[in-house]
Amino acid sequence: MIAKLRSIWLVLPAVLLIGICFIYPVAWLLQRSVSEPVWGLQNYAEIFTKSIYLGVLWNTVTIAGVTTLLCALFGFPVAYSMVHSRPWLRKLLIFVVLIPFWTSILVRSFAWLVILQGGGIINDFLTGVGLIAEPLELVYNRLGVLLGMVQVLLPFMVFPLYSVMARIDGSYVKAATNLGANPIRAFFRIYLPLCLPGLLTGAMLVFIISLGYFITPALLGGRGDIMIAQLIFERIDEFGDWALASALAIVLLVGTALLFGFVSLLLKLRGKGV
Amino acid sequence: MFYSARFWGGLRGVINLLLAVYMLAPLVVILIISFSSALFLSFPPPGFSLQYYEKMFSNPTWTRTLWTSVKIMVPSAVIATVLGTAAALALSRMESRWAVLIRGLLMAPLIIPVIITAAAIFGVFRIWGLYGTLPGLILAHVILTLPYVMSTVSANLAVFDKRLEDAAANCGAPPFTAFRRVTLPLISPAVLSGMLFAMVISFDELIVSLFLSTPTIRPVTVQMWSNIRGDTDPTIAAIATVLFLFSLFALLIDGLARRKSGRAPGL
Numbered sequence: 001m002i003a004k005l006r007s008i009w010l011v012l013p014a015v016l017l018i019g020i021c022f023i024y025p026v027a028w029l030l031q032r033s034v035s036e037p038v039w040g041l042q043n044y045a046e047i048f049t050k051s052i053y054l055g056v057l058w059n060t061v062t063i064a065g066v067t068t069l070l071c072a073l074f075g076f077p078v079a080y081s082m083v084h085s086r087p088w089l090r091k092l093l094i095f096v097v098l099i100p101f102w103t104s105i106l107v108r109s110f111a112w113l114v115i116l117q118g119g120g121i122i123n124d125f126l127t128g129v130g131l132i133a134e135p136l137e138l139v140y141n142r143l144g145v146l147l148g149m150v151q152v153l154l155p156f157m158v159f160p161l162y163s164v165m166a167r168i169d170g171s172y173v174k175a176a177t178n179l180g181a182n183p184i185r186a187f188f189r190i191y192l193p194l195c196l197p198g199l200l201t202g203a204m205l206v207f208i209i210s211l212g213y214f215i216t217p218a219l220l221g222g223r224g225d226i227m228i229a230q231l232i233f234e235r236i237d238e239f240g241d242w243a244l245a246s247a248l249a250i251v252l253l254v255g256t257a258l259l260f261g262f263v264s265l266l267l268k269l270r271g272k273g274v
Numbered sequence: 275m276f277y278s279a280r281f282w283g284g285l286r287g288v289i290n291l292l293l294a295v296y297m298l299a300p301l302v303v304i305l306i307i308s309f310s311s312a313l314f315l316s317f318p319p320p321g322f323s324l325q326y327y328e329k330m331f332s333n334p335t336w337t338r339t340l341w342t343s344v345k346i347m348v349p350s351a352v353i354a355t356v357l358g359t360a361a362a363l364a365l366s367r368m369e370s371r372w373a374v375l376i377r378g379l380l381m382a383p384l385i386i387p388v389i390i391t392a393a394a395i396f397g398v399f400r401i402w403g404l405y406g407t408l409p410g411l412i413l414a415h416v417i418l419t420l421p422y423v424m425s426t427v428s429a430n431l432a433v434f435d436k437r438l439e440d441a442a443a444n445c446g447a448p449p450f451t452a453f454r455r456v457t458l459p460l461i462s463p464a465v466l467s468g469m470l471f472a473m474v475i476s477f478d479e480l481i482v483s484l485f486l487s488t489p490t491i492r493p494v495t496v497q498m499w500s501n502i503r504g505d506t507d508p509t510i511a512a513i514a515t516v517l518f519l520f521s522l523f524a525l526l527i528d529g530l531a532r533r534k535s536g537r538a539p540g541l
Binding site: 245 | 301358368398499
């Protein structure tokens with residue numbers, strides 16, 4: 001009992017801090033969203049009916065979706081390669097995947113700008129050797145956003161996949177091929193389903209994190225690639241429009257929370273063998 | 275050919291190479307450009323010089339903002355480390371539904387998108403007069419980094435043998451002595467790791483700082499943000515390199531600490 005009481009004193013400062021400086025502000029935001037300028041759900045109605053806001057919501061979901069897909073397509077062979085490499089190569093691959101994780105998002109976005117823009121490295125090279133006359137539009141559009149986002153989010157796909165793949169017993173696939181399945185069939189019927197928990201965890205992580213992305217799309221995207229986070233920032237920074245900004249933030253919060261809850265439930269069910 | 279081991283081995287090699295280029299090329303380009311002798315952005319550079327580093331350290335805008343970043347990073351990392359470690363220790367002893375609830379509460383800033391945290395904190399801090407102040411920025415960074423420290427220390431405590439502390443207590447050590455002489459040395463690599471993590475995150479943080487900073491109190495990342503959007507001045511490459519080297523340095527210290535603790539008896 002005494003030990004328990006002491007534990008409460010140890011955790012209390014952190015709880016108070018998070019409560020006052022995080023939970024209260026988020027609650028304040030929620031309250032603003034339904035009380036600005038008058039009480040009611042008018043701000044939410046506006047978001048879900050006006051085409052500009054629907055467009056941004058659509059951008060957010062599609063960019064997150066395509067990023068997730070690309071991360072899965074690229075992350076799968078990378079994770080497979082990690083599992084089936086010699087230890088030194090595996091360590092090197094893990095290091096390479098984690099490097100962007102340890103560099104500031106600003107640094108990475110700036111690097112992509114230098115490489116991709118009109119007078120950037122790729123265009124300079126291609127015009128220099130005479131392959132193209134006009135610079136290609138590689139950035140300030142969807143392509144730039146996706147290149148930047150997949151690079152940052154790849155680790156969230158690779159590591160869940162890696163941990164699942166490392167535990168897969170190779171004899172299952174061997175048994176399938178011995179029984180006459182061709183390797184492609186064995187892959188789709190045996191190997192892929194075994195990887196599914198990792199793939200699902202990775203996909204959900206990438207998708208959820210993508211939904212709230214701000215810096216990369218803001219720097220590498222164009223006017224047609226505005227995602228919800230950037231809209232929230234602009235609404236507050238340029239217009240001081242708390243009514244819409246707070247409602248958008250709550251939409252993002254609820255969307256993220258619902259997805260998170262859904263995935264936890266799914267993984268729990270799978271864990272029970274359902 | 276399709277089924278041959280050579281084909282698949284080759285394909286794996288290609289994928290590995292593609293990965294390396296994709297992940298590393300941007301960083302390598304930044305490093306090279308930061309040492310360029312050209313007067314504007316050009317690649318490959320005609321020669322090498324330290325002019326952009328000189329520019330960075332002689333331009334008060336960059337030195338001032340770098341210093342502001344340090345003034346935010348150090349106190350916030352220390353506070354987050356103390357509070358996060360204390361919370362992790364307390365939670366490891368509370369085996370109840372409360373522990374789950376409190377852990378969820380303290381991890382929340384890590385799970386919900388930073389833009390929401392930023393907007394919410396900005397709104398409330400403006401009312402409280404913390405907007406555009408050093409304490410306000412420090413407090414906000416503590417909120418963001420505390421979950422990292424707590425989860426790092428918690429992961430370490432999960433494999434920590436509580437009987438060691440009990441043994442110390444049974445031998446007559448007062449609780450605080452048992453903690454200081456037994457528990458703390460055993461978890462100190464994780465605490466250090468959490469603090470380094472907190473420092474790197476604070477130093478690289480942009481979104482919350484963007485909301486809370488003013489032209490007078492402005493961390494280096496916010497300054498970079500406003501400059502990047504205008505043009506691609508190679509000085510930014512020099513600053514980017516400094517930021518990257520800082521992360522690498524933290525990673526290195528962390529690795530060394532882990533290796534050292536790996537050799538320590540009992541772990």
